[in-house]
Amino acid sequence: MIAELSGALSALRGSFDLAKLAIDVRDGNKLNEARLAMNERLIDLTSSALALQEKQAALVQEKQALEAKIADLERQVGELEAWDRDLEQYERTQTQGGAIAYVDKSTRESASGPVYLCANCVADRKKTYLQPDVNRYYLECSIHGRIRSEVPDWSAQDAEDDSDDFQGSRGGHW
Ligand SMILES: [Zn+2]
Structure with missing residues (x-):
């Protein structure tokens, strides 16, 4: 030209x-x-x-498109790096119930119980906290549903039932 x-x-x-x-x-x-x-x-x-x-x-347009693409790729790399850094805090584990999840390493021995992430969500690079049900038998992902959490401890369940009864009877007096 x-x-x-x-x-x-x-x-x-x-x-x-x-x-x-x-x-x-x-x-x-x-x-x-x-x-x-x-x-x-x-x-x-x-x-x-x-x-x-x-x-x-046309070249200027092409250059602008390439610059936008580079910025987008840089943003994606930044997100991936942040995700990897964030995930270092977790490790893949098996719950007592045999289900695969990611556990927050710092909460393994926590008195309030370990904090889990859904393994399927982690595979999709999404961070979803698994929410325990009342008895902690199941952990629930809002997307992937429930996984088995802890092996049911029936003695604890009985104790809970007793306390329920106790609360129930006390409720009767009110
Ligand atoms: Zn999930």
């Missing part, structure tokens, strides 16, 4: 020289010829310049 433009420019220059020569020798016919040639070269030059301008506009 640039080559075409410089070709058109040098052709125009050639026709200038022709015109100059015609003026020098005061030849009206040659001058007319040169004028025509100059006009033709000017048209060539204009169309080359226009084509170049179009090409340049």
